Amino acid sequence: MSEQKEVVEDFDFHGEALDEIFEDYDVMLNKCPVGHSSKYGGFTYIAKSEDIFAAEQDPDTFAVAPSMLLPSFGTDDPLIPIDIDPPTHAGYRKILLPLFTPMNIASLEPGMVETAKQLAEDVISAAADNDGVADVSKLFARPMPTIVFSRLAGYPEEDWPKFDQWVDDIIYRRTKEPEVAYAAGGKITEYFDAMIKKREAEGGEYNDLLDKVLNSQVDGRELTHEEKISYSFLLFLAGLDTTAWALRSSLWYLAGNPKAQQQLRDNPDEIPTAVEEFLRTLSPVQAMARTCLKDTVVQGKEIKAGERVVLVFGAGNRDPEVYEDPHDIKIDREDNRHLAFGGGIHRCLGSNLARKEMVIGLEEFLKRVPSFEHAGGEVWHGVGPLTLRIGKE
Amino acid sequence: MAKELYIDLSRCQGHARCWAIAPETFGIDDEGYAYVIEGREGSYDEENVRKAIRNCPERSILIRETEESQ
Numbered sequence: 034m035s036e037q038k039e040v041v042e043d044f045d046f047h048g049e050a051l052d053e054i055f056e057d058y059d060v061m062l063n064k065c066p067v068g069h070s071s072k073y074g075g076f077t078y079i080a081k082s083e084d085i086f087a088a089e090q091d092p093d094t095f096a097v098a099p100s101m102l103l104p105s106f107g108t109d110d111p112l113i114p115i116d117i118d119p120p121t122h123a124g125y126r127k128i129l130l131p132l133f134t135p136m137n138i139a140s141l142e143p144g145m146v147e148t149a150k151q152l153a154e155d156v157i158s159a160a161a162d163n164d165g166v167a168d169v170s171k172l173f174a175r176p177m178p179t180i181v182f183s184r185l186a187g188y189p190e191e192d193w194p195k196f197d198q199w200v201d202d203i204i205y206r207r208t209k210e211p212e213v214a215y216a217a218g219g220k221i222t223e224y225f226d227a228m229i230k231k232r233e234a235e236g237g238e239y240n241d242l243l244d245k246v247l248n249s250q251v252d253g254r255e256l257t258h259e260e261k262i263s264y265s266f267l268l269f270l271a272g273l274d275t276t277a278w279a280l281r282s283s284l285w286y287l288a289g290n291p292k293a294q295q296q297l298r299d300n301p302d303e304i305p306t307a308v309e310e311f312l313r314t315l316s317p318v319q320a321m322a323r324t325c326l327k328d329t330v331v332q333g334k335e336i337k338a339g340e341r342v343v344l345v346f347g348a349g350n351r352d353p354e355v356y357e358d359p360h361d362i363k364i365d366r367e368d369n370r371h372l373a374f375g376g377g378i379h380r381c382l383g384s385n386l387a388r389k390e391m392v393i394g395l396e397e398f399l400k401r402v403p404s405f406e407h408a409g410g411e412v413w414h415g416v417g418p419l420t421l422r423i424g425k426e
Numbered sequence: 427m428a429k430e431l432y433i434d435l436s437r438c439q440g441h442a443r444c445w446a447i448a449p450e451t452f453g454i455d456d457e458g459y460a461y462v463i464e465g466r467e468g469s470y471d472e473e474n475v476r477k478a479i480r481n482c483p484e485r486s487i488l489i490r491e492t493e494e495s496q
Contacts (some may be wrong), residue, residue: 090437127457134458135442305446368480376483380439385458
């Protein structure tokens with residue numbers, strides 16, 4: 034690192050800004066833990082772990098409306114339940130809470146193992162056909178959550194090939210080409226509008242997330258059609274993109290660190306602890322937005338009612354007051370109270386599913402795919418290609 | 427005075443880290459919230475339990491004094 038900057042000007046947490054974002058975090062944490070950026074209409078960021086924790090515990094001061102997402106996810110309608118504040122929020126969240134308990138997720142394990150096995154075999158045969166080189170993002174990290182989550186949610190298999198493009202258009206193009214994101218948002222809205230109408234017209238027995246959304250009550254009433262679409266829209270993006278990133282970034286790290294790769298290959302029981310460290314340091318959710326509802330002071334800086342605020346989870350996860358050698362990825366780090374899934378009332382509903390997918394994905398990948406290294410020099414973030422050279426058995 | 431381990435349910439958000447780290451002491455209910463398994467209230471000094479306390483993202487695993495002496 035060259036001489037450290039004094040302030041982070043126009044902090045951004047999307048796209049190319051992620052290339053060097055850990056250096057920005059260092060400056061923020063050491064010199065300006067609360068500051069202002071003019072990006073995305075202007076916001077105040079909060080970088081320290083304790084301050085982020087305190088903000089998450091205080092939804093009366095730091096509300097999610099109009100949206101936790103900055104910029105938006107290709108729609109201006111609030112997404113249920115993440116863009117909803119108390120007291121309405123709890124009723125929506127309760128609908129799916131029981132389905133995401135660790136016990137319920139454990140019942141999905143055999144299917145996940147089977148999927149991960151098959152995808153790992155696909156990686157091996159693709160590499161064999163291409164001088165030992167394969168794109169494990171396209172062949173493994175992306176399809177695994179698509180298959181696992183689509184089955185759980187109830188999306189018909191013939192629709193799966195459409196999903197990656199919608200995710201890319203919304204998550205990865207919204208900062209520079211909002212019109213592309215809104216067009217994809219329109220397609221997802223139409224997709225769920227049609228799926229919900231079809232299910233309601235045909236009836237039938239389903240045991241999936243969509244069924245739960247369609248047939249649950251909130252405050253003693255059924256959800257409106259618009260609410261059902263909103264909930265489905267959110268689940269779609271949350272279930273597919275984040276886990277793909279998390280799997281890809283874990284494999285990205287292991288490709289560049291043969292010692293860690295061998296350690297986990299030889300000791301698969303250490304994978305769950307390593308997963309927590311990958312989540313801490315390379316998480317798909319580096320920051321989320323709030324809106325300040327009443328004048329408050331954080332780290333001596335005043336934040337005014339009405340200001341947009343960004344909680345920089347990725348910075349909090351590298352806070353030297355909380356983590357020893359915060360930038361070092363230590364796959365055996367035991368104390369790891371990271372903020373990758375957020376906290377407070379908006380804690381990621383799917384965290385137990387995501388963890389299980391990551392652990393099983395890495396277990397099956399390492400069990401089957403021989404030692405691998407970078408062949409494409411790709412960046413750590415996103416869900417783009419991850420080109421690896423895969424060794425012989 | 428004795429001490430006991432408990433979960434502050436106003437803080438627990440269902441991360442389930444305690445259950446992952448110390449399943450002999452913590453259970454998860456049908457909605458995903460943590461509880462201390464009956465009979466394990468006195469296990470607050472065990473290494474796994476201390477680790478679970480340190481890893482709880484919501485800091486909802488607490489120890490309180492009880493009237494009852496054992």
